[in-house]
Amino acid sequence: MDLIDAVSRRRMVRRFDPDRGVPLDTVRDLVRLAQRAPSAGHTQGWDVLALTDAADRAQFWEATRQREGEPDAWLRGVSAAPVLLLMLADPTAYLDRYAEPDKGWTDRSLDRWPIPYWDTDTAMAAMIVLLGAVDAGLGALFFGVPASRHDAVRAAYAVPPGLRIVGVIALGHEAQRVTSPSLKRGRRPLRDVLHLGRFGASSAGTSEP
Numbered sequence: 572m573d574l575i576d577a578v579s580r581r582r583m584v585r586r587f588d589p590d591r592g593v594p595l596d597t598v599r600d601l602v603r604l605a606q607r608a609p610s611a612g613h614t615q616g617w618d619v620l621a622l623t624d625a626a627d628r629a630q631f632w633e634a635t636r637q638r639e640g641e642p643d644a645w646l647r648g649v650s651a652a653p654v655l656l657l658m659l660a661d662p663t664a665y666l667d668r669y670a671e672p673d674k675g676w677t678d679r680s681l682d683r684w685p686i687p688y689w690d691t692d693t694a695m696a697a698m699i700v701l702l703g704a705v706d707a708g709l710g711a712l713f714f715g716v717p718a719s720r721h722d723a724v725r726a727a728y729a730v731p732p733g734l735r736i737v738g739v740i741a742l743g744h745e746a747q748r749v750t751s752p753s754l755k756r757g758r759r760p761l762r763d764v765l766h767l768g769r770f771g772a773s774s775a776g777t778s779e780p
Contacts, residue, residue, distance in 0.1 A: 584710030586648035588746035616664030620657040652741035710745035
């Protein structure tokens with residue numbers, strides 16, 4: 572599959588088949604592919620916590636639960652995924668890397684990072700996993716952990732407190748096509764997204780895809 576095809580076909584899957592697993596070798600291949608993602612200072616300051624065991628995944632859903640009662644359709648569909656990949660960013664790795672002689676920011680000040688590249692790099696790695704899943708014939712969903720449940724998830728899996736949970740990728744085979752109602756918003760036209768020379772400068776002459 573070429574890149575344009577993979578990008579065009581990529582979509583968020585919300586209903587997974589619980590009876591079709593994902594080989595561990597496939598998980599390894601996807602994470603290995605994600606290691607090709609851009610990385611500021613080649614810091615590579617992110618980790619993946621893979622939950623492939625049913626008990627480990629059940630513990631995740633318990634740790635992230637916000638209310639009692641029966642799970643809704645989203646949770647029923649996504650919790651059927653046979654693999655969860657927690658994408659973890661390590662800010663300290665970047666502060667340490669940029670204090671090295673070739674960078675020289677020895678104060679390790681967060682003020683030097685108006686954009687937290689530890690999160691950016693981790694998100695780019697996640698995007699490669701999502702595209703790799705398409706190439707492997709799998710479905711995937713990137714979703715976040717509720718703000719109030721981050722500490723509970725870290726505690727459940729002995730994740731060091733300094734690591735940030737940027738997001739989670741559910742991985743498996745699609746069981747049912749569900750279209751997000753948000754897609755009714757449509758895509759912004761290219762002429763509104765692309766600014767030529769300065770912000771707000773018209774790109775109306777740019778051909779639409």
